[in-house]
Amino acid sequence: MSYLVLARKYRPQTFKDVIGQSHVTRTLANAVTAGRVAHAILFTGPRGTGKTTVARILAKSLNCEDGPAAEPCNDCRSCLEITGGHGVDVFEIDGASNNSVDQVRELRENLKYMPAHSPKKIYIIDEVHMLSTPAFNALLKTLEEPPAHVQFVFATTEPQKIPTTILSRCQRYDFRRIKVKPIVEHLEGLCRLEKFSISAESLAIIASEADGSMRDALSILDQVLACAQGAIGDDQVTDILGVVDRRILKSLADALLARDVPALLDIIQDCYGRGHDIKRFYGDLVKYFRNLLVVKIGRGGSHLVDLPGGEIEKLKLQAEPFAAAELQQVWEGLFAEEAAVRLAAQPRLALEMVLIRICRLPAALSIETLIDRLDSLRREITTGAGTPSGANCLQAADAQSAPAAPAAAPQPRHESRPALEEIEPAPAPVSIKSGRRPPPEPDLLWQLLIELVAPQNPSLAANLKKCRLTAIDEESIRIDICANAIVQSMIQRDKSMAELKAAFRQLLGDEKKIVLKSQSKPVSASRKKKNEADRKKKALNHPLVADAIEIFNGTLMDVKLR
Numbered sequence: 279m280s281y282l283v284l285a286r287k288y289r290p291q292t293f294k295d296v297i298g299q300s301h302v303t304r305t306l307a308n309a310v311t312a313g314r315v316a317h318a319i320l321f322t323g324p325r326g327t328g329k330t331t332v333a334r335i336l337a338k339s340l341n342c343e344d345g346p347a348a349e350p351c352n353d354c355r356s357c358l359e360i361t362g363g364h365g366v367d368v369f370e371i372d373g374a375s376n377n378s379v380d381q382v383r384e385l386r387e388n389l390k391y392m393p394a395h396s397p398k399k400i401y402i403i404d405e406v407h408m409l410s411t412p413a414f415n416a417l418l419k420t421l422e423e424p425p426a427h428v429q430f431v432f433a434t435t436e437p438q439k440i441p442t443t444i445l446s447r448c449q450r451y452d453f454r455r456i457k458v459k460p461i462v463e464h465l466e467g468l469c470r471l472e473k474f475s476i477s478a479e480s481l482a483i484i485a486s487e488a489d490g491s492m493r494d495a496l497s498i499l500d501q502v503l504a505c506a507q508g509a510i511g512d513d514q515v516t517d518i519l520g521v522v523d524r525r526i527l528k529s530l531a532d533a534l535l536a537r538d539v540p541a542l543l544d545i546i547q548d549c550y551g552r553g554h555d556i557k558r559f560y561g562d563l564v565k566y567f568r569n570l571l572v573v574k575i576g577r578g579g580s581h582l583v584d585l586p587g588g589e590i591e592k593l594k595l596q597a598e599p600f601a602a603a604e605l606q607q608v609w610e611g612l613f614a615e616e617a618a619v620r621l622a623a624q625p626r627l628a629l630e631m632v633l634i635r636i637c638r639l640p641a642a643l644s645i646e647t648l649i650d651r652l653d654s655l656r657r658e659i660t661t662g663a664g665t666p667s668g669a670n671c672l673q674a675a676d677a678q679s680a681p682a683a684p685a686a687a688p689q690p691r692h693e694s695r696p697a698l699e700e701i702e703p704a705p706a707p708v709s710i711k712s713g714r715r716p717p718p719e720p721d722l723l724w725q726l727l728i729e730l731v732a733p734q735n736p737s738l739a740a741n742l743k744k745c746r747l748t749a750i751d752e753e754s755i756r757i758d759i760c761a762n763a764i765v766q767s768m769i770q771r772d773k774s775m776a777e778l779k780a781a782f783r784q785l786l787g788d789e790k791k792i793v794l795k796s797q798s799k800p801v802s803a804s805r806k807k808k809n810e811a812d813r814k815k816k817a818l819n820h821p822l823v824a825d826a827i828e829i830f831n832g833t834l835m836d837v838k839l840r
Contacts, residue, residue: 334368340400371404584589689817757795
């Protein structure tokens with residue numbers, strides 16, 4: 279006898295055997311018991327979640343000799359025929375290959391005949407969204423008022439493609455993705471029945487790869503059992519499936535958070551040598567940092583991370599030494615570059631570039647720490663008494679964030695590293711006349727200003743990054759705009775200038791005049807003339823323009839850009 283795959287061998291035969299869809303099976307069982315089953319039912323949801331299986335169980339419940347019953351007996355003639363797939367009164371139709379209007383008309387003609395020996399004639403149409411528009415139209419009237427002995431059950435993965443006229447005539451049930459834990463528990467039971475020894479960690483890898491589909495999980499388990507002999511280890515499972523071991527992801531996350539570039543490159547080289555798909559590996563890394571951040575900021579985070587309990591505890595331990603802002607900074611950096619890696623011709627090089635760039639970023643400060651330091655700096659600048667305690671605070675934080683020897687794993691820290699990298703100058707002498715300390719170093723003040731403006735006005739902060747604070751005295755502040763006229767006009771707007779003045783007032787304690795100076799060089803007349811000539815030449819070389827000149831015997835007078 280030919281081998282029967284696990285997905286068919288252990289297919290659920292009653293409603294209570296269906297995994298992860300209790301909201302559907304409970305409702306259907308109650309409807310059968312109360313005699314309130316709709317004449318047309320639509321099952322929707324991801325692949326492999328049990329839509330066709332539940333349709334067969336419903337058919338057995340309606341046609342069982344002891345029924346209609348919430349739980350079919352699976353021993354009568356009708357139940358055995360439906361289980362074997364050759365029931366004379368249950369028709370399973372593939373909507374993808376029987377989608378023409380002629381086939382639906384033939385189906386309509388057969389509806390008037392009574393069932394052979396069962397109470398109901400049941401039509402199960404899988405992938406019903408594949409029917410053509412004329413086929414749907416031919417089915418409308420019959421679907422709304424079918425004969426009393428006819429039952430329709432539709433299944434689809436794409437309900438949005440079904441016309442609303444069909445949807446309004448059906449009772450809809452949405453199937454959900456099955457979580458990792460129920461899949462692992464089900465696979466453990468099947469392995470005991472098949473007398474195979476496999477660890478819970480390996481089953482968790484299989485369940486994660488299934489992406490909420492029980493059928494996919496059983497197919498993957500079939501593949502693993504066929505490739506391995508005896509006890510199956512975690513390394514064998516990852517090699518067979520070609521997935522990245524979570525231990526590799528953890529090591530890479532540790533190296534990334536520790537800013538250990540050599541270790542990062544070694545891990546990527548190892549993954550590349552093993553033949554892992556770099557694009558898929560990058561997606562797993564983005565998801566890993568998402569889970570790290572969720573368990574750090576979430577209330578427990580267990581319900582938000584679809585992983586076994588042991589894996590969640592490991593994530594909590596790994597995230598504990600780091601601030602949430604630092605984890606978010608790395609996750610945002612990875613997510614922002616996902617398209618660059620996915621579309622790159624050489625994804626390995628793109629991945630290395632992204633990770634090195636993230637390592638070069640200064641660690642993010644929490645907003646509370648930033649506000650405290652700004653307040654301290656403003657108080658000390660206002661009083662002008664000796665070396666500011668805020669500067670001491672920044673110096674101490676910089677000493678903590680000074681580059682150290684690369685480590686394989688991050689060392690526990692209670693504070694995230696500062697976002698500013700500066701060298702604090704020696705305390706300036708206090709002016710005898712004014713009793714005030716001279717203004718702080720312009721570059722430091724400019725970085726603090728951008729950090730202060732960014733939460734309220736990100737676009738203004740982005741434009742300010744293209745400028746420099748070049749001079750500051752008792753009366754005025756000079757800002758050089760090293761960008762084009764568009765950036766200059768946006769900064770010169772009344773609202774932007776008001777926000778700049780308010781930010782400087784908050785940092786310095788008093789209001790100063792802001793002087794803007796453009797550093798962009800005007801386009802020379804010769805350069806402008808050359809640009810116009812280049813535009814004309816490019817326009818003349820365009821096929822449409824050349825054809826138009828030839829057809830109308832015309833001359834190109836000018837080229838204007840809109």
